[in-house]
Amino acid sequence: MPAPRPPAPAGLxxxxxxxxxxxxxxxxxxxxxxxxxxxxxxxxGPKRMVVITSPADAQGVVNLPESTLSLRPVYRWVIPMxxxxxxxxxxxxxxxxxxxxxxxxxxxxxxxxxVSMVHETGEWLNTLGEAxxxxxxxxxxxxxxxxxxxxxxxxxxLHRSGEYFWxxxxxxxxxxxxxxxxxxxxxxLIRRDRARDRLFTLLLPxxxxxxxDPDPDAYGFLAHLVSGRYADxxxxxxxxxxGLILSLVFAAYETTAAQLAWALVLLLQHPEQLKQVVAExxxxxxxxxxxxxxxxxxxxxxxREAERLRPITTMLWRYTEKAYKVGGYSVPAGxxxxxxxxxTHRSPEVYDSPGDYDPDRFSPDRDPSGRxxxxxxxxxxxxxxxxxxxxxxxxxxxxxxxxLRSHSLSLVxxxxxxxxxxxxxxxxxxxxxxxxxxxxxxxxxxxxxxxLA
Numbered sequence: 447m448p449a450p451r452p453p454a455p456a457g458l459x460x461x462x463x464x465x466x467x468x469x470x471x472x473x474x475x476x477x478x479x480x481x482x483x484x485x486x487x488x489x490x491g492p493k494r495m496v497v498i499t500s501p502a503d504a505q506g507v508v509n510l511p512e513s514t515l516s517l518r519p520v521y522r523w524v525i526p527m528x529x530x531x532x533x534x535x536x537x538x539x540x541x542x543x544x545x546x547x548x549x550x551x552x553x554x555x556x557x558x559x560x561v562s563m564v565h566e567t568g569e570w571l572n573t574l575g576e577a578x579x580x581x582x583x584x585x586x587x588x589x590x591x592x593x594x595x596x597x598x599x600x601x602x603x604l605h606r607s608g609e610y611f612w613x614x615x616x617x618x619x620x621x622x623x624x625x626x627x628x629x630x631x632x633x634x635l636i637r638r639d640r641a642r643d644r645l646f647t648l649l650l651p652x653x654x655x656x657x658x659d660p661d662p663d664a665y666g667f668l669a670h671l672v673s674g675r676y677a678d679x680x681x682x683x684x685x686x687x688x689g690l691i692l693s694l695v696f697a698a699y700e701t702t703a704a705q706l707a708w709a710l711v712l713l714l715q716h717p718e719q720l721k722q723v724v725a726e727x728x729x730x731x732x733x734x735x736x737x738x739x740x741x742x743x744x745x746x747x748x749x750r751e752a753e754r755l756r757p758i759t760t761m762l763w764r765y766t767e768k769a770y771k772v773g774g775y776s777v778p779a780g781x782x783x784x785x786x787x788x789x790t791h792r793s794p795e796v797y798d799s800p801g802d803y804d805p806d807r808f809s810p811d812r813d814p815s816g817r818x819x820x821x822x823x824x825x826x827x828x829x830x831x832x833x834x835x836x837x838x839x840x841x842x843x844x845x846x847x848x849x850l851r852s853h854s855l856s857l858v859x860x861x862x863x864x865x866x867x868x869x870x871x872x873x874x875x876x877x878x879x880x881x882x883x884x885x886x887x888x889x890x891x892x893x894x895x896x897x898l899a
Contacts (some may be wrong), residue, residue, distance in 0.1 A: 449776040462489025485773035495782035499789040511713040515764035531689035546674035562596040563844040583875040587703040596669035617641035653684040672871035704872035709752035727847040747805035757787035759823035
């Protein structure tokens with residue numbers, strides 16, 4: 447007897463669960479999970495999706511081959527922004543592009559990026575003054591953008607073109623559209639297309655220059671990418687290089703900054719943890735190094751717990767190319783397969799008191815096997831795990847350690863709500879943090895402050 451299809455909650459005729467999902471996606475998923483268990487389905491008009499929330503089943507699904515679960519059909523929204531790169535590229539090109547990028551993101555290159563992280567964070571801290579408030583959401587987005595631009599395009603580009611790049615990139619990011627047709631004549635989509643054209647016009651000459659003189663000090667990560675080749679020996683094009691760079695900056699702007707903001711919020715909501723983390727960073731060198739960052743174990747546990755409780759990725763989508771079985775059910779070809787980190791990360795199968803903020807659950811004493819961290823699916827898994835995970839973690843450690851060393855902080859609103867915008871989960875702006883300087887400002891030449899001033 448064939449396995450049954452995953453059960454679905456009651457819905458409207460024809461529309462199914464679509465209206466509820468559009469109105470409150472996470473609320474719909476939590477209610478269906480409570481009613482139907484760790485594997486269930488939703489009907490979104492003519493489309494069907496299976497949602498998998500069990501940690502064990504989720505780990506199995508992320509390791510299914512591309513021939514069973516594919517990325518490209520659900521990442522078509524990337525093309526109007528960056529072109530056919532990474533997840534939006536044909537699978538063979540996607541694999542080659544990941545291979546091109548991976549060497550430059552490995553741990554041995556971290557000291558080069560650390561220079562950008564420390565310098566840009568120091569400049570941002572010096573703009574805060576002795577006391578005041580800053581918007582954690584917008585402030586950390588802009589800081590992450592400056593770190594990414596300096597790391598991936600070079601310091602000179604940041605100082606000469608950073609402000610223009612920032613303005614265009616905001617319009618590009620605001621045009622992210624997952625549900626609607628990409629060519630609708632909506633104002634924000636028109637602005638997106640105009641910003642994309644301007645950014646490509648700005649960056650294509652940089653790619654051409656880097657091919658002539660691939661100096662990483664002058665061109666950052668761009669210098670590495672222009673030498674990339676596909677498996678058949680053909681070179682990566684300048685358009686593809688620019689698309690890959692923009693997608694990396696997008697990841698910094700959208701994901702790293704959002705997770706960093708949630709990590710800061712949660713720390714400030716838990717004074718005892720904050721006190722321990724501040725003591726740890728006060729004992730470390732004033733200017734972070736790869737070794738000192740690695741030694742900040744308590745800070746890392748707090749980052750892990752922020753990732754668990756406030757994952758910035760609410761849903762991981764795949765398209766089911768070939769039927770498969772999960773949790774005793776059969777998932778037909780043509781359905782979407784969705785993993786849901788906010789539900790999986792609160793599974794009582796893995797986490798005691800899953801609703802509590804408890805960073806020590808990631809300590810070796812509490813989790814000697816590392817299962818607690820391995821269960822996190824916020825950054826994907828298997829062959830699709832986030833390439834920049836190490837870069838992002840280092841950036842979050844640098845920013846938080848330098849910020850907590852230099853300032854005393856508190857939330858203006860003790861329970862900042864999440865943004866209602868679709869996509870990445872972040873604190874709604876303004877997410878105000880009050881600060882008082884603890885240490886003297888870092889000695890930075892005012893001429894170096896550039897567009898962050």
